[in-house]
Amino acid sequence: MVYFVGAGPGDVDLITVKGRKLLEKADVIIYAGSLVSSEHLKFCREDAIIIDSSRLTLEEIIEYIRKYDGEDKVIVRLHTGDPTIYGAIGEQMDQMDKLGIKYEIIPGVSSFTASCSVLKKEFTVPKISQSIIITRLSGRTSVPESEDLELLAKHKASMAIFLSVQDIDKVVEKLIKGYEDENVPVAVVYKATWKDEKIILGTLKDIAEKVKSVGINKTAQILVGEFLKKSSRSLLYSKNFSHGFREAKE
Structure with a gap:
């Protein structure tokens, strides 16, 4: 076996x-x-x-x-x-x-969930984003045209981008066109959970220069979306919300 x-x-x-x-x-x-x-x-x-x-x-x-x-x-x-x-x-x-x-x-723990964890964030924030797009930039391994980074960014969902930090300028260019906002928050996590882990925080406006200034060009996750700076209370633990194990208190 x-x-x-x-x-x-x-x-x-x-x-x-x-x-x-x-x-x-x-x-x-x-x-x-x-x-x-x-x-x-x-x-x-x-x-x-x-x-x-x-x-x-x-x-x-x-x-x-x-x-x-x-x-x-x-x-x-x-x-x-x-x-x-x-x-x-x-x-x-x-x-x-x-x-x-x-x-x-x-199965194992993926680097995209590990990266979100070390940032102490949650990809799926009520009223902010309930979807995660896992993707990569087209390069030596091509990406279908329908999954171009710019097109995916138009959904305004949370994003985890693999295998692309070496082309951070191109990533940013496509994301700005898709999100239509250069102030969208971005986190680049180098070697999440390793001893030499590094975290770079910024926006689409400045993340490329920050990443290049510390020489990160491989083994990094690019996380993008409003989930990085906003939070919202869910219904799950609300006293006004009933579910199979609890009745609403009000």
């Missing part, structure tokens, strides 16, 4: 209990060494086979999986964050389907 495990955003204790248990018993761990903290490997068995996939091609990764699955070994494919978001697992699963290899996906 192969387990795709989300390692979480950085802090090794943000992996799920199920993910940690699988690491502890796995015979083989194939991990994304360029993004996943090596601290996770301390929880592996001393005799476990550890493979860093950062320099491997898809074909080479699948060959390792095919080889060790044929030896009835428990294999953990350790991905950063949550493997279902920009995890490139689809192409791996396609190959395993062809080979008849069984697999399971263990």
Whole structure:
């Protein structure tokens, strides 16, 4: 069996209990060494086979999986964050389907939720935004025209932008056109929950210069929206609101 495990955003204790248990018993761990903290490997068995996939091609990764699955070994494919978001697992699963290899996906904490957490904010604020758009800027990996950043920004929803901080000027240009406001608040979180985490706060007007001034050009989330500066009370705990467990008091 192969387990795709989300390692979480950085802090090794943000992996799920199920993910940690699988690491502890796995015979083989194939991990994304360029993004996943090596601290996770301390929880592996001393005799476990550890493979860093950062320099491997898809074909080479699948060959390792095919080889060790044929030896009835428990294999953990350790991905950063949550493997279902920009995890490139689809192409791996396609190959395993062809080979008849069984697999399971263990979700993890994504960097976009970790980034919001370290900011002590909530993406979904009543009367402000009840939607989150998770996206990226088109680059070496293209984005469908219908999902262009400018078009998505027109919704005025909360946004979490992956894999785009290296082109922060272009990101800002598109967002200003979409939001039609250069004063929309922005937070750039570099390596959320890692020891060298950095947080840059600003608006669409000044965030690009702030980010460039500290040299951030990778491994960062760009969070955008009014949720960063506004709050509003929900109905859930209002004394005037009834639900299945409580009657309204007034």
